[in-house]
Each structure stands twice: as structure tokens, then as C-alpha cells.
Amino acid sequence: MIIVRGSVNRKEYTSRFSKGILSRSLIRSELSPDKAYEFASRIEEDLKNKGVTEITTDEIADIVVKLLDEEEEKSVSERYLNWRKVREAKDPLIILIGGASGVGTSSMAFEISNRLGIKTMISTDMIREVMRKIVSEDLSPVIHESSFLAYRSMKVAPPPEFDFVLAGFKDQVATVSVGVEAVIERALKEGISIIIEGVHIVPGFIRKELMEKDNIVMFTLTLSDEEMHKNRFYSRCGDIWNNRPLEKYMGNFEAIRKTNAYLEDQARKEGTPIIDNIDVITTVDFIIETLTETYGGMKHVRKD
Numbered sequence: 001m002i003i004v005r006g007s008v009n010r011k012e013y014t015s016r017f018s019k020g021i022l023s024r025s026l027i028r029s030e031l032s033p034d035k036a037y038e039f040a041s042r043i044e045e046d047l048k049n050k051g052v053t054e055i056t057t058d059e060i061a062d063i064v065v066k067l068l069d070e071e072e073e074k075s076v077s078e079r080y081l082n083w084r085k086v087r088e089a090k091d092p093l094i095i096l097i098g099g100a101s102g103v104g105t106s107s108m109a110f111e112i113s114n115r116l117g118i119k120t121m122i123s124t125d126m127i128r129e130v131m132r133k134i135v136s137e138d139l140s141p142v143i144h145e146s147s148f149l150a151y152r153s154m155k156v157a158p159p160p161e162f163d164f165v166l167a168g169f170k171d172q173v174a175t176v177s178v179g180v181e182a183v184i185e186r187a188l189k190e191g192i193s194i195i196i197e198g199v200h201i202v203p204g205f206i207r208k209e210l211m212e213k214d215n216i217v218m219f220t221l222t223l224s225d226e227e228m229h230k231n232r233f234y235s236r237c238g239d240i241w242n243n244r245p246l247e248k249y250m251g252n253f254e255a256i257r258k259t260n261a262y263l264e265d266q267a268r269k270e271g272t273p274i275i276d277n278i279d280v281i282t283t284v285d286f287i288i289e290t291l292t293e294t295y296g297g298m299k300h301v302r303k304d
């Protein structure tokens, strides 16, 4: 039996060498499950042949990187190292992924959670749903509508020179952002990493003293190609569990595009990393690389 020594949150632990655990970290680096399991098996076999009975996680990582660099593209070992950098950081990581309806925030949040092994994920739609139960329609009509239709329930119409879609959108975002900040503060208090995604993650709407923390990182997803954006709704409405009618989004597509343009403007104004969410791998790599630069840098890696 091979004993593995590692540490999580400064706590030392030992466990038996597991091909399954090692395979999962390789799959996060975009290796196919079959190849990941083959690599894990070869590493275990090699350790046994050398009579190794105890090894540290860092020593395993060195073996993995060497093998990946010998047999795979450089990008695979880079992904593996990025994943370890972020996981070894001493502060919980709060990732905020915003974007207009249909651009792909929930799908990308899911991909990132898999890649980084972050188990806690929540959508701003869910936060809004809870708020709808607590805050009556009389008190805050704007949260009882879709973000791109919130203007329909504004108590007072905006001045004629204002864009009414964006006036309603901003009202709803400002209200739901209170719930988003509550989730961020709870995650910091519990010391857990979390991904929060949705249309209400808008640059400039989360308190500055939270956004100034470098373990809280926001990304804005956009789609410059309108046809591609439309197709995303067709693709989503094909999901068997989806109960949201395609017509609602197609019938308000112009309003949704307005919120997409507004999100882009806010991202540029606030210096928020922004990516055209055309391709899953490109988007995920961009987010991971940005995290590694801003968060996974040496100042965050545990000193002990």
C-alpha cells in the first residue's frame, strides 16, 4: 500500500494512494477519462515497482507534470498546475460570473466548478427567487419580473431620455445584488470557495470593499454574435428539464441584447475581465488563467 501525505487548510492528512483521485485531477486538466485513468495506473505501477510506500502530494504532482510534458501538449500540464495553484491558495475563492440571459453563465460556472473542484455554486436567479418569497410584489415589483422585463413593473416610469429596459434591469440588479453580497459575505465567513453566476452579476453593483479583495474575482461573459446568442436559447430550450418557453426570450431578444451591451459597457468601465463566450474551452482557460494571475499568484500560496 502507498501512503499519500498532503495538507489542506494547513491541516496535514494521510490517505491511501487512489487512482480515482489522481484521475479526477487529470480529467480537470482536460485529459479524457480513459487517458487519465491510464496515467494514474502507470504512476501507481511505477511507484510500486520502485518500492515506494510513502509519497507527498507535491512529489506526485512533479511526477504528473513530467509525464504530461513528455506525452501531452504543454497546455495540459499548465492546466494541471493552474488547478493546483488555485486549490493551494490560503483564502476561499469567490468567483462571480455575469452575463446577459442566454450567453452561458450557468454552463460556464458548471465547467469552472468541475475544473477547480469548487463544490458550492449558486445562481442569482435562485437568490432572486428567495427574495421574491420574502419581499412582496407591492414592496419591490421589479424583482418579480425577468431582468429584461423589469421595466414593466416599475412603479414610476423612468424619464423619457432613459432607456426603460435598462432602467428596469438596473433596478432589479441593484436589489438582487444585496442578496449576492450576503452570499459573498457568508462564504468569506465560512471560509468556503463559491461560484455565483447570473444576469445580476454586473460590474459596479457589488460593494467596492468586497471587489477590492483579490480572492473575489468577477468575469463578464458576452456574445458579440447575435445569431449565436439566439441559438443559445434554442440549445437551452432543447434541454429536457428546461421549462422556460423559447418564445419569452425570442420575443424579448432586443431587450436582452440591450442588457448584453450594458454589461459590456459596465465591464469596460470597471475593468472587469470580459470574454466573448464562443467556445467552452477558450472561456474556461481564460477564466482559469486570469484567476491564476490575480489569485493563484505566490502571495496567496500557503507559506507553511
Ligand SMILES: Nc1ncnc2c1ncn2[C@@H]1O[C@H](COP(=O)(O)OP(=O)(O)O)[C@@H](O)[C@H]1O
Pocket (backbone or CB within 6 Å): 099, 100, 101, 102, 103, 104, 105, 106, 107, 108, 232, 233, 235, 236, 237, 277, 278, 279, 280, 281, 283
Ligand atoms: N461556450 C459555449 N459554447 C457552446 N454552447 C454554450 C456555451 N456556453 C453555453 N452554451 C449553451 O448555451 C445554452 C445557454 O447556456 P446557459 O448557461 O443556460 O445560459 P445562461 O445561464 O447565461 O442563461 C445552453 O444550452 C448551453 O449548453
Ligand SMILES: O=C(O)[C@@H](COP(=O)(O)O)OP(=O)(O)O
Pocket (backbone or CB within 6 Å): 100, 101, 102, 105, 106, 125, 145, 146, 147, 148, 198, 199, 244
Ligand atoms: O431574469 C432573467 O433575465 C432570466 C435570467 O436567467 P438566465 O436566462 O440567465 O438563465 O431569468 P428568467 O427569465 O428565467 O426569469
